[in-house]
Amino acid sequence: MASIKEVARAAGVSTATVSRVLANSPHVRPALRERVLKAIKELEYRPNLIARSLRAQQTTTIGLIVSDIRNPFFTAISRAVEDTAYEEGYSLILCNTDEDPKKESIYLNVMRDANVAGVILSPTGPTAAGLRELETGFAVVVIDRSIPDADVDMVLLDNVDSAYRLTRHLLENGYRRIAAICGERSTTGRERCAGYEQALRAYGLLPTAELVRFVPPQIEAGYAAALRLLELPEPPEALLTTNSLLAAGALEAIRERGLRIPDEVALVTFDETTWASLVQPPITLIEQPTYEIGKTATELLLQRVAEPERPTRRVILKGRLLVRGSSAPRVRCG
């Protein structure tokens, strides 16, 4: 593998000149530039990024820390981040925290060790626990869950509004006794719960604690929570879950109880997935603009890398309500 020295020798110039040609510096005579470019081509020279990083004290790598890459929402995000990053010449380092703050902290250190230019993070908790580390070192953009008191760039969904519209849709279709299964420990779950409660109140209904569950945002927890709700003396007419994993679990529970959707119980959720339109009836949901979230987060990050002192921004995107069969107008039967 040819180094800059060999290119310099081949072109009869100093390494500084080669470096200037590489950086498109204006202070190189066209004749020399030609010679250098020819040597580069002939030797198939490619700059050593490690050496460059060492000198520049920064890499062209960004990190993406999500809670679980198997969650289709994060998968879609990661795809978008990856696309956008590579367009700008950045590589992507991927990490899973499994909702574990300890892992989050470990991976933030990994990022620091790797000298990443910045990190896109879906934080495990609403506090700024890892953020002290964050504030030193690299740029950060937070996605999906906000860290309320932190001065960081964020790209979030308008959770309250989305949950409000989703719940209102159920109410408009005649459902009254609506239960909510929310992801615990994140602002996202709480905000969506708030939107749900606002909608109920707007319809003159009082939220009951019995119908609201905060659980880990995973299939098994969704299953267990839904099962318990359906076993209540007075079971809910509709279930609202705050992500696709919880919905999958809830659906499993509904199937196991042998209930028909939506006649016996309706189901609505957040996040579009392959399966949401394949099951019968297809599931009504709030679709998040995942690709845009990932793209925007990456762009914000790279802007901050370029201009670290820029005031922080908070981008709030709207969700899209996709109405499908799982929440069809209710046929009152008693």
Place this chain on the structure above:
Amino acid sequence: MASIKEVARAAGVSTATVSRVLANSPHVRPALRERVLKAIKELEYRPNLIARSLRAQQTTTIGLIVSDIRNPFFTAISRAVEDTAYEEGYSLILCNTDEDPKKESIYLNVMRDANVAGVILSPTGPTAAGLRELETGFAVVVIDRSIPDADVDMVLLDNVDSAYRLTRHLLENGYRRIAAICGERSTTGRERCAGYEQALRAYGLLPTAELVRFVPPQIEAGYAAALRLLELPEPPEALLTTNSLLAAGALEAIRERGLRIPDEVALVTFDETTWASLVQPPITLIEQPTYEIGKTATELLLQRVAEPERPTRRVILKGRLLVRGSSAPRVRCG
């Protein structure tokens, strides 16, 4: 951020000694080692991996190049690779090729530029196109699709056998006119097709070209292919698809045609997904040991990094047939 020099100064030793302590070299007196460790702790020193990489001419990063991270199969793989890599102190760089050989080639160069220790690759084609680049530079492990004439470590499914068993299962349950929708351009699709044809022959049936389709391994292509098959004058009694995306498309087509599964048409596929057991009836499929594939591939890769001249290995794993409702015994009706 403290460097090795400052640690050396604080401990009153040379940088060489600090480096030896870091590397657990036996040639350091306990007393000195203590002093160095104390300085490291006090200064919160963490070695600069970039500098280390430059010197070592190798990083502790591995690359994972898949055709689409949104395919749940690759998602599961990436999760396993990530887990295993981090356990060994390696980071993971992620890339999507979109089945595009050009992108594959670009990303292989990115990997080289990043000085990765090795790459896990699901190749876009069965030829060794990118492999010339591969052979120089870094370790490589190929997954999911084989490159027949290449001398590389591989972790693959026993595709012929799996498809054979899947098809035999259909035959045993009374299905005769079975169509196959296979992913094109990969050995995987072709091998699965071969297993399908072998099973037919074992039952005294002749494979017909009309019932075998090779298409891009994506939802839309699966949908289109299934639709055309179902529109045949003599439509198939069962559909076999070679991955979950094709299955999702086929299912969509079946729904659109208003056909009941499995009475009017059965559906079987490869790859377990969240939705395969949530749709009704749930889908019979061959489950790949995804986590094991990813883990094994990573282990093979790190072994090769440690010992580049080790003879290459080819690990073939068995799939597991999960029998569900979508292929229930056929009730003959005419």
Place this chain on the structure above:
DNA sequence: ATCTTATTTGTAAACGATTACAATAAGTTT
């Protein structure tokens, strides 16, 4: 032709680790 000024090029010092080699200190053997 000479002096200034602007442009182009080269020299050499970083960046932060590792490691061959040399130097020193500590044990062993006679």
Place this chain on the structure above:
DNA sequence: AAACTTATTGTAATCGTTTACAAATAAGAT
């Protein structure tokens, strides 16, 4: 105690870039 071996430590080169600074060259002004 001298000579030899072995264990420990330090010095300095190295990895491949970038860039401040100095030097050389070219261009412009008088």
